Amino acid sequence: MGYYSLLTTCAFIHLLVFMPYAYSNYLENKAGQFFSSGHTNNWAVLVSLNKLGFWFNYRHVANTLSVYRSVKRLGIPDSHIVLMLADDMACNYRNPKPATVFSHKNMELNVYGDDVEVDYRGYEVTVENFLRVLTGRLPPSTPRSKRLLSDDRSNILIYLTGHGGNGFLKFQDSEEISNMELADAFEQMWQKRRYNELLFIIDTCQGASMYERFYSPNLMALASSQVGEDSLSHQPDLAIGVHLMDKYTFYLLEFLEEVHPASQANMNDLFKVCPQSQCVSTPGHRTDLFQRNPGSVLITDFFGSVRKVEITKDTINLTSSVKPPIQRSGSSDMTIESLTYVDQLPVAEIIHQKPKQKDWHPPDGFILGLWTLILLVFFQTYGIKHLKHIF
Amino acid sequence: CDSRLPLTFTPAPAPAPARDQFQEELVIRPLHSGDIYASFQFRTLWDTDFLQERQKKVSHYRLFPKSLGQVLSKFSVRELHISFTQGFWRTMQWGQPFIPSPPGAELWVWFHHTVSDVDGNWKELTNVLSGIFCASLNFIDMTNTVQPSASFKPLGLGNATDHRFLRYATLPREIVCTENLTPWKKLLPCGSKAGLAVLMKSEKLFHSSFHSQAVHIRPICQDEQCTSKAWELRQTLNVVFDHYTSGQGKKEWSLFKMFSRTLTEACPLASSSKVYVDITDNPELFELSPATHLLSRAVVLGDRRTYSVYDLTRAETFGQLRSFNLLLRWKGDNMLRPLLHAERYVAGFGLQTGEIHTVIYNNHPYRAFPVLLMDSVPWYLQLYVHTLTVTSKSRDNKPSYIHYQPAKDRHRPHLLEMLIQLPPHSMTEVTVQFERALLKWTEYTPDPNHGFYVGSSVVSALVPSMVAMSTNFTQDQPLFSSFVPVKEESSYFVRVYTEPLLVNLPTPDFSMPYNVICLTCTVVAVGYGSFYNLLTRTFQVDEPSPPLAKRLANFIRRIRGVPLLA
Numbered sequence: 001m002g003y004y005s006l007l008t009t010c011a012f013i014h015l016l017v018f019m020p021y022a023y024s025n026y027l028e029n030k031a032g033q034f035f036s037s038g039h040t041n042n043w044a045v046l047v048s049l050n051k052l053g054f055w056f057n058y059r060h061v062a063n064t065l066s067v068y069r070s071v072k073r074l075g076i077p078d079s080h081i082v083l084m085l086a087d088d089m090a091c092n093y094r095n096p097k098p099a100t101v102f103s104h105k106n107m108e109l110n111v112y113g114d115d116v117e118v119d120y121r122g123y124e125v126t127v128e129n130f131l132r133v134l135t136g137r138l139p140p141s142t143p144r145s146k147r148l149l150s151d152d153r154s155n156i157l158i159y160l161t162g163h164g165g166n167g168f169l170k171f172q173d174s175e176e177i178s179n180m181e182l183a184d185a186f187e188q189m190w191q192k193r194r195y196n197e198l199l200f201i202i203d204t205c206q207g208a209s210m211y212e213r214f215y216s217p218n219l220m221a222l223a224s225s226q227v228g229e230d231s232l233s234h235q236p237d238l239a240i241g242v243h244l245m246d247k248y249t250f251y252l253l254e255f256l257e258e259v260h261p262a263s264q265a266n267m268n269d270l271f272k273v274c275p276q277s278q279c280v281s282t283p284g285h286r287t288d289l290f291q292r293n294p295g296s297v298l299i300t301d302f303f304g305s306v307r308k309v310e311i312t313k314d315t316i317n318l319t320s321s322v323k324p325p326i327q328r329s330g331s332s333d334m335t336i337e338s339l340t341y342v343d344q345l346p347v348a349e350i351i352h353q354k355p356k357q358k359d360w361h362p363p364d365g366f367i368l369g370l371w372t373l374i375l376l377v378f379f380q381t382y383g384i385k386h387l388k389h390i391f
Numbered sequence: 392c393d394s395r396l397p398l399t400f401t402p403a404p405a406p407a408p409a410r411d412q413f414q415e416e417l418v419i420r421p422l423h424s425g426d427i428y429a430s431f432q433f434r435t436l437w438d439t440d441f442l443q444e445r446q447k448k449v450s451h452y453r454l455f456p457k458s459l460g461q462v463l464s465k466f467s468v469r470e471l472h473i474s475f476t477q478g479f480w481r482t483m484q485w486g487q488p489f490i491p492s493p494p495g496a497e498l499w500v501w502f503h504h505t506v507s508d509v510d511g512n513w514k515e516l517t518n519v520l521s522g523i524f525c526a527s528l529n530f531i532d533m534t535n536t537v538q539p540s541a542s543f544k545p546l547g548l549g550n551a552t553d554h555r556f557l558r559y560a561t562l563p564r565e566i567v568c569t570e571n572l573t574p575w576k577k578l579l580p581c582g583s584k585a586g587l588a589v590l591m592k593s594e595k596l597f598h599s600s601f602h603s604q605a606v607h608i609r610p611i612c613q614d615e616q617c618t619s620k621a622w623e624l625r626q627t628l629n630v631v632f633d634h635y636t637s638g639q640g641k642k643e644w645s646l647f648k649m650f651s652r653t654l655t656e657a658c659p660l661a662s663s664s665k666v667y668v669d670i671t672d673n674p675e676l677f678e679l680s681p682a683t684h685l686l687s688r689a690v691v692l693g694d695r696r697t698y699s700v701y702d703l704t705r706a707e708t709f710g711q712l713r714s715f716n717l718l719l720r721w722k723g724d725n726m727l728r729p730l731l732h733a734e735r736y737v738a739g740f741g742l743q744t745g746e747i748h749t750v751i752y753n754n755h756p757y758r759a760f761p762v763l764l765m766d767s768v769p770w771y772l773q774l775y776v777h778t779l780t781v782t783s784k785s786r787d788n789k790p791s792y793i794h795y796q797p798a799k800d801r802h803r804p805h806l807l808e809m810l811i812q813l814p815p816h817s818m819t820e821v822t823v824q825f826e827r828a829l830l831k832w833t834e835y836t837p838d839p840n841h842g843f844y845v846g847s848s849v850v851s852a853l854v855p856s857m858v859a860m861s862t863n864f865t866q867d868q869p870l871f872s873s874f875v876p877v878k879e880e881s882s883y884f885v886r887v888y889t890e891p892l893l894v895n896l897p898t899p900d901f902s903m904p905y906n907v908i909c910l911t912c913t914v915v916a917v918g919y920g921s922f923y924n925l926l927t928r929t930f931q932v933d934e935p936s937p938p939l940a941k942r943l944a945n946f947i948r949r950i951r952g953v954p955l956l957a
Binding site (some may be wrong): 051052053088090091097098099100112113114115116117118119121122123124141142143144145146172173174338339340341342343344345346347350351353 | 477514515518519521522523525527529530540541544545546547548549550552564566567568569570573574592593594596597598612616617618619620761763791792810836837838841851852853875876878884901
């Protein structure tokens with residue numbers, strides 16, 4: 001009996017001593033995993049390049065919004081997403097269901113939702129603004145929500161969809177950006193240490209031509225079609241009257257719906273999305289500039305967000321009722337004159353209004369030039385030595 | 392939260408924490424055309440001074456949103472009014488709104504008189520606001536900003552008004568959608584989680600014929616003696632649902648039908664949370680459920696109206712089901728003629744010239760009153776002011792005050808302000824001719840064939856009132872009747888916006904540079920090339936090289952010294 005009790009106490013003490021060690025080992029592993037991917041924050045730049053005023057480009061906006069929805073669902077907050085939509089489809093007069101953008105026919109999934117913040121819209125989506133956002137060269141008065149404030153430990157996801165060709169993309173049907181410009185922009189970002197790793201996804205016709213010219217390190221790229229192929233659109237919805245999504249992004253959305261923030265799916269699964277049998281075009285990818293093996297890169301490294309969580313066991317008491325406003329004691333004794341509102345339409349005052357005093361401006365170029373000419377002629381005729389006779 | 396700090400009488404007194412309060416209300420008014428007008432107003436009052444330098448900078452925000460407070464102190468703003476509207480308010484069918492707004496985005500700001508560079512502050516303010524509200528307000532620049540000299544007097548406290556500190560701009564093209572509603576809702580103390588804001592679901596709000604959301608910030612009297620100022624932030628949302636006129640329903644509606652939600656509680660941070668239903672028109676023909684005995688009479692827009700009041704801070708309003716769904720059925724029609732109404736349109740043909748007509752109607756049977764018309768026309772419609780005519784009842788009507796600032800190309804728009812006396816029961820027409828300018832090819836938008844927008848005209852007037860208006864300011868007045876300060880009892884101030892105009896400018900064919908290059912290269916290659924060939928080409932006889940056998944034979948013959956073959 002004593003032997004058994006001794007054994008159990010021995011085992012118990014063993015467990016007590018080694019369990020914290022095992023636990024700290026687990027913590028170290030977790031911490032090691034945290035730092036192995038090398039990034040501490042996530043950003044996303046999602047752009048839709050459709051042409052203004054064309055209702056059949058609904059699918060480009062639906063593409064971008066479905067990636068936006070997935071990225072938000074997996075944890076990236078609005079403050080870290082720069083969303084650029086070139087046209088407003090949700091509140092367009094042709095939309096039979098206002099404030100909605102659907103991705104599946106029969107209006108199954110509203111990707112626009114109730115909580116969306118678009119940073120660049122309408123005429124603001126231009127090549128210049130896109131490149132300025134990427135390189136960070138924005139005018140000083142630009143608000144924070146319109147900036148890409150990434151640092152050298154940020155993983156950035158860039159998604160572009162629209163119309164394109166071999167080596168270029170169309171912005172709003174009036175401008176183009178070439179693959180060389182895009183590659184140079186990424187090189188600027190690398191030199192300014194604006195990203196740790198970058199994933200570039202493009203869903204346009206001949207999309208693979210856009211990543212041919214990349215030369216900066218730590219870039220991974222995915223495209224929906226090869227050079228010489230067109231990316232095709234998916235299902236139309238009869239009520240809305242247009243095609244709702246492009247094939248590649250549709251299957252990408254279906255793949256991402258299965259991913260949750262703790263998922264271990266990696267990039268090799270992403271490369272298998274939409275094979276030729278489903279997409280008709282051949283998706284392509286490029287990983288030679290990427291340091292890590294794609295099989296070890298998690299989807300959530302780019303689509304999700306790293307969060308620092310502190311767990312606390314203390315409870316905080318919140319006061320339940322609103323306290324009535326405290327009466328302010330009359331501290332000053334001096335009489336303050338009462339303030340008044342301004343008359344909204346003082347007719348008498350307006351009629352007798354004096355003309356506004358114009359601010360004095362220094363004379364502009366013409367007047368200055370004229371006076372310079374006059375003075376020049378004057379001094380030429382009379383000469384400097386005669387000046388003392390005049391003055 | 393620090394509101395529990397008691398006031399202490401110490402020799403060096405710390406400033407008492409400023410008190411703030413929040414009120415919310417919803418007014419529902421059935422319109423005589425069968426539509427429903429719902430107006431939400433959320434007001435936060437705060438006794439603090441953003442602009443005072445002696446006090447330490449405000450850093451503790453409770454109910455007042457921090458983003459707006461920082462904007463006010465950084466840019467020394469005295470008053471700020473911004474509105475986003477989708478749709479046009481039909482005055483003839485719907486009457487006057489509680490808070491008018493033009494289609495698109497409108498921003499007007501009064502700066503403090505200590506500001507030295509008003510234009511710089513204005514530019515930065517528009518950029519910051521475009522980030523807060525997710526709108527393209529950064530397109531507001533010198534080409535669409537004006538400084539009205541008599542319109543848009545401050546709605547808050549103040550005495551001297553120097554119009555150099557006022558800036559006004561509109562963007563008629565601006566679209567309003569959920570992305571503007573989301574940050575607007577986040578400014579409310581309860582967000583969209585509790586109180587009246589739970590009704591704001593974008594799928595229903597934007598499926599309407601008129602939707603307008605606005606933010607108004609101004610200093611107002613703290614109490615009746617009006618010895619000190621308090622900052623007031625009003626967030627208003629006006630929406631007109633057209634279920635009846637679009638054939639989707641009967642003249643019967645409920646909160647659930649309109650908003651697809653019911654109310655379950657008032658916002659816990661609100662000191663008052665009420666729902667008003669306008670039952671003036673046909674009290675016996677209304678069927679309102681759940682019934683209430685609380686009635687309130689208010690004089691608003693020159694008319695005495697009766698309202699049924701539901702107080703959401705009392706638990707019995709919500710009944711057994713803990714949910715409040717208002718149901719109204721009404722029959723009968725009441726014709727309503729607003730006293731002041733304005734329209735605007737473009738006349739003419741072709742792409743060179745045109746005429747802008749603004750028509751103002753005074754429907755009062757015997758009283759004449761003055762109106763102030765403000766027109767801001769972009770520089771690419773070049774107005775000919777010598778063709779300006781104002782006619783009432785087919786006779787010339789000379790305005791008693793005209794302020795005209797001509798446009799400067801690519802720099803400043805036209806500004807025309809006129810004070811016109813409208814004779815009773817008449818129609819006044821203001822016409823001015825213009826010429827369309829040709830823009831540089833880089834200045835065209837990506838979709839130039841859509842047309843270019845001209846912002847709405849603003850007609851401000853003091854309309855004679857049938858009923859005496861109350862000039863007392865009390866804290867208990869419902870919010871919808873206390874927006875515009877009333878100076879005299881016999882008239883009320885109203886602002887009417889006209890339609891924006893859509894004008895086509897002569898648009899070039901943007902494929903022409905490509906066409907010209909192709910054509911020129913073809914002409915050069917074909918025409919000049921052939922000509923050059925004709926002049927410089929010479930022909931030579933060229934012997935074909937003989938076959939191998941013959942060459943070998945010739946070689947042997949040369950060795951032998953015998954004449955060669957041909």
